[in-house]
Amino acid sequence: MRAxxxxxRLAYAMCWTxxxxxxxxxxxxxLFMAVKGIAYLRPSLLLEHPSASQSQAGSGGFLDPIEGTxxxxxxxxxxxxxxxxxxxxxxxxYQRPAxxxxxxxxxVEMISGAPSVLLAMFGLVLFAxxxxxxxxxxxxxGSVYGKSFLTAGAMxxxxxxxxxxxxxxxxxxxxxAHVREASYALGKxxxxxxxxxxxxxxxxxxxxxxxxxIGRIVGDTAIVVILLGATIRTEGAGGAPILSVLRGTGxxxxxxxxxxxxxxxxxxxxxxxxxxxxxxxxVLALNLLVMRLSSxxxxxxxxxxxxxxxxxxxx
Amino acid sequence: MDPLMPPPVRRIxxxxxxxxxxRSSNGSGSGLAPTVTAPAVxxxxxVKRPPAREVLERMRIEGVWLAYGERWxxxxxxLPVRRGEVLALIGASGSGKTTLLRSLNRLTEITAxxxxxxxxxxxxxxxxQIEVNSLRRRVAMVFQQPNxxxxxxxxxxxxxxxxxxxxxxxxKRLSRKELEPRVIDALARAGLYEEVAGNLDHPALRLSxxxxxxxxxxxxxxxxxxxxxxxxxxxxxxxxxxxxxxDLIVGLRESVAIVIVTHNLQQAMRVADHxxxxxxxxxxxxxPSEQVFDHPREARTKEYxxxxxx
Numbered sequence: 238m239r240a241x242x243x244x245x246r247l248a249y250a251m252c253w254t255x256x257x258x259x260x261x262x263x264x265x266x267x268l269f270m271a272v273k274g275i276a277y278l279r280p281s282l283l284l285e286h287p288s289a290s291q292s293q294a295g296s297g298g299f300l301d302p303i304e305g306t307x308x309x310x311x312x313x314x315x316x317x318x319x320x321x322x323x324x325x326x327x328x329x330x331y332q333r334p335a336x337x338x339x340x341x342x343x344x345v346e347m348i349s350g351a352p353s354v355l356l357a358m359f360g361l362v363l364f365a366x367x368x369x370x371x372x373x374x375x376x377x378x379g380s381v382y383g384k385s386f387l388t389a390g391a392m393x394x395x396x397x398x399x400x401x402x403x404x405x406x407x408x409x410x411x412x413x414a415h416v417r418e419a420s421y422a423l424g425k426x427x428x429x430x431x432x433x434x435x436x437x438x439x440x441x442x443x444x445x446x447x448x449x450x451i452g453r454i455v456g457d458t459a460i461v462v463i464l465l466g467a468t469i470r471t472e473g474a475g476g477a478p479i480l481s482v483l484r485g486t487g488x489x490x491x492x493x494x495x496x497x498x499x500x501x502x503x504x505x506x507x508x509x510x511x512x513x514x515x516x517x518x519x520v521l522a523l524n525l526l527v528m529r530l531s532s533x534x535x536x537x538x539x540x541x542x543x544x545x546x547x548x549x550x551x552x
Numbered sequence: 553m554d555p556l557m558p559p560p561v562r563r564i565x566x567x568x569x570x571x572x573x574x575r576s577s578n579g580s581g582s583g584l585a586p587t588v589t590a591p592a593v594x595x596x597x598x599v600k601r602p603p604a605r606e607v608l609e610r611m612r613i614e615g616v617w618l619a620y621g622e623r624w625x626x627x628x629x630x631l632p633v634r635r636g637e638v639l640a641l642i643g644a645s646g647s648g649k650t651t652l653l654r655s656l657n658r659l660t661e662i663t664a665x666x667x668x669x670x671x672x673x674x675x676x677x678x679x680x681q682i683e684v685n686s687l688r689r690r691v692a693m694v695f696q697q698p699n700x701x702x703x704x705x706x707x708x709x710x711x712x713x714x715x716x717x718x719x720x721x722x723x724k725r726l727s728r729k730e731l732e733p734r735v736i737d738a739l740a741r742a743g744l745y746e747e748v749a750g751n752l753d754h755p756a757l758r759l760s761x762x763x764x765x766x767x768x769x770x771x772x773x774x775x776x777x778x779x780x781x782x783x784x785x786x787x788x789x790x791x792x793x794x795x796x797x798x799d800l801i802v803g804l805r806e807s808v809a810i811v812i813v814t815h816n817l818q819q820a821m822r823v824a825d826h827x828x829x830x831x832x833x834x835x836x837x838x839x840p841s842e843q844v845f846d847h848p849r850e851a852r853t854k855e856y857x858x859x860x861x862x
Contacts (some may be wrong), residue, residue, distance in 0.1 A: 369719035420697045422659060423712045423771065433711065438702045 246497060249484025267517065274514020278506035283515070287469045287493075299512050301470045302493035304511075306519075308466070308482070309489055312390025313397055313454045318447050320394070320544070321401030326431055329409040347398030354459035356492070360392040363464055373484055376546040382466075385474065385484045389464040396457055404446025408439035452523040458491040467492045490516045529547040593680035603811040607636035607781065610658065610779050610809040611691075616670035618726060620663065625651045628670075633779060633810040638801060640824035640841070646861050648833040649813045653781050656811065657691040658684055663731050674778070692772035693781040697788055700756035700763035700771075705748055706768055707736045708756045712774045734774060743800045762793025769800065773808070782812040786819065798823050817857065821845055829853045 238246065264505060287296035296425040303494050324341065348356075364372055365383035373385035420430040436443075461467065466486025473481035488496070490512050497509035556694045575602055578586035618626035626648040633639055633656075641649035653662065658679060660666040670681050679687055689712075700708050710731045729730045731794070739745035744766040758768055765785055772780060782801070786794040801810060814820050820827055820841065823844065827844040829852075837844055848854045855861060 330765065413697070413699070415695045415697055416699045416701070418659060418662065419693075419695055419771075420701070420711075421662065422657060422688055422693040422695075424685040425711075431835065432703050436644065445695075 261296065267521075270510070270514050270517050273510040274517070276510070276512040278514055280509055282508065285519055291329075299490065299508065299515075301489045302488045302512065303515070305465070305471055305487040306489040306491075306516075307385055308471075308487070309390055309393060309461070310451055310454045312483070313388055313393030314447060314451055316391060316394035317397035317401055317450055318443075321398050321446070321450075322405050322436070325402045325405035325409060326436070329406050329430060342348075345399050345402050348395055351471050352459070353396055353457050354463070356392050356395055357460040357463035360388055360460070364388040364391075364464075367421070371484075373488075382486075384464050384466040384486055386487060387466065387483050389460055390458050392464055393454045393457065396460070397447075397454050399448040399451065400449045401443070404442050404449065405439060408442030409435060412438060441530055444525045448523055448527045448530060452520055452527070455519055455523070456491065459494060461489045461492045463493060464519075465489065465492065467496065469493075469496070555739060570595050571794040571812075583761065603791050606764060607634050610675065612673045613652075613656070616655065616668065616672060617774040618653065618655055618669075619667040620651075620658065625833055626655070626830075629830070629835040631681040631828055631835070631838060633780070633809050633811055635807070636663075636805060637825035638805050638810045638823055639820050640662075640811060640820040640827045641825060642817060642820050643830035643836075644854075644856065645815075645853055646832070647799040649830050650783055652830070653811060654693075656781055657688050657693055659688075659693065668832070678825045688779055689775045691779040691781065692748055692777035694765070694768050694772050694777060694785050695754070696784040698848055700764050700767050702755075702757055705733075705739075705759070705767060706735055706752040709738050709771050709774050711855065712771055726856070728839070738770045738774040739767075739774050741804065742766045745769055745797065760793070762789050762796060765793065765797060766800070769797070773804075777808060779809045779811065784813055784815060787815065800856055817845075829856060831856070 238249070239522045241249070248298045251385065279298075282298035283303065286300050286302055286303070288297045291375035300408075323502040324345070326454050328338060328341060361383060363369065365381050367381055369383075369388075372383075372387040372391075374382045414436075417430055418433065420434050421427075425433075466489050467470075468486045469488055471482060472485045475481045494516065497505045497512070499506060556750065561768060606850075609632050613629060613631045615631070616626060616629050617693065623717060629648075629652060643649050654660050655668055656672060656679070659789060660668065661684070661775065670682075672680070674682065674687070674690060679691075682690075701711060706728075710728075710775055713731055713734055714726055724730060739748065744763060747763065748759075749758055759767060765788075769780075769785070784796055789797070798819065800814065804810060811822075811825065812822075824841045827837075827839065827841045828835055829848075829850075837850045839849075843849075843854060850855055
């Protein structure tokens with residue numbers, strides 16, 4: 238390194254500084270949350286429903302927000318995964334008409350760049366229309382509430398969609414042309430080729446894209462606060478068993494943290510920290526899963542079908 | 553002499569009789585080593601292959617011109633393709649031989665802007681009239697890079713056989729029991745069955761390169777094609793796998809018409825019965841392999857075969 242020109246040495250030092258600084262910041266965040274969270278986290282918090290009460294001791298845990306997180310994520314991914322894979326396949330294999338392909342590509346990029354609060358406001362206006370009243374409750378006066386797991390899940394799927402699309406599309410473009418040609422040369426149609434050869438070979442990338450999408454959904458607050466009603470407990474709407482929960486309101490860990498934080502209305506900072514810690518653990522676990530899915534070449538795949546490591550979302 | 557100047561490239565004398573390695577009949581020039589025979593593979597002797605018992609014309613290529621967009625890649629080529637013989641297409645890069653091969657099963661149609669003029673008939677029928685997927689089941693192709701699908705060995709070979717469309721009947725989903733004998737037959741014809749018989753569910757991507765290429769050949773043979781097209785099948789393989797596949801090709805020619813594109817002149821010599829030499833899209837010379845290699849009629853062929861360009 239002594240022999241390097243000055244500019245190179247400066248750049249090297251800057252790389253070290255920035256890298257170390259970033260690691261320190263991340264470690265600081267994780268450690269801070271861990272310390273606060275472990276101080277306040279009790280198993281009972283994970284198992285009790287929140288309840289309205291005068292004293293903090295009686296106000297229960299955050300089981301409902303945990304359920305809400307899981308349910309919302311499930312709804313969002315159930316929409317985003319198949320739509321995202323289908324979009325990516327169409328963009329990579331068909332691309333006709335060309336103007337539509339360009340428009341779709343731009344739209345996906347625009348959605349990925351849109352702030353989630355923007356999507357939440359759009360959802361608020363959209364789902365208040367009477368035509369979409371079946372997705373949520375209607376109050377006695379006739380106005381559509383517009384906030385439910387279904388509506389929030391629909392907007393959440395938009396959050397996760399660009400990640401699934403990008404990951405799947407990159408992997409499909411990596412499959413060499415002669416693999417597709419080998420399938421056509423056996424007298425198979427394009428649809429069969431996609432179904433039997435291409436999609437199975439990019440399964441790891443689909444999985445990591447979906448996991449990234451889940452990570453993003455789990456961490457989103459704006460859509461939850463605006464579109465889910467942010468009630469403390471999951472409130473069903475109507476009598477049907479599963480549909481009532483989906484059409485009802487609720488909260489997730491993110492809205493619970495906001496509600497109980499000093500910036501919200503609640504006064505339970507400890508519970509906010511505990512919930513935030515649980516949320517952090519979930520996100521870390523998901524990120525580890527993504528790393529494992531995208532970096533190991535599975536034993537039965539050679540380097541020709543190597544799985545791309547994708548850039549994690551930066552929001 | 554300037555020390556930085558590289559030494560001159562060895563010039564090949566063209567006025568001498570071309571000396572082709574491996575031919576004992578050729579009178580070699582003075583001072584050259586006695587004819588070199590190919591190295592023995594696992595103790596076996598290289599025997600000159602006998603001609604096939606019966607030769608039947610399968611495909612006829614007549615006056616074919618092929619273009620990608622504005623550029624004509626193949627100009628006015630006419631060749632017969634016969635069962636019982638191996639036809640080798642040789643030539644330098646860019647001579648159009650791969651394009652011509654791909655047009656035989658209409659794989660050129662995948663590329664936008666590909667144009668074909670002229671006639672190619674399979675058993676008398678023009679291939680543009682045959683439905684493309686059934687054409688591709690009758691004219692199968694093996695590519696340069698081994699490309700087994702990410703499934704088990706059984707599934708790879710069965711992929712071609714599943715979901716048949718019997719004429720007039722309903723689409724039937726075939727079960728494993730029905731497919732197994734046909735899969736085993738295809739693997740045996742490709743010379744792979746003895747090596748994988750123990751476990752047909754082994755993932756195909758874990759096989760060696762030579763085994764993967766033989767799996768691709770088995771996959772192509774599973775549909776019992778009438779013509780087999782091979783696009784430089786051994787270029788990515790080591791010499792022992794190459795020798796195995798070449799023996800396989802010579803053995804298969806009895807039942808399937810074979811067209812092989814190869815860059816490797818020695819391979820063409822070992823394997824081919826008829827050779828077509830192409831240069832810049834045109835068919836320069838076509839004839840039996842002994843004639844093209846030992847006594848080429850055209851000057852271009854003589855130059856290529858002796859290594860003056862390539």
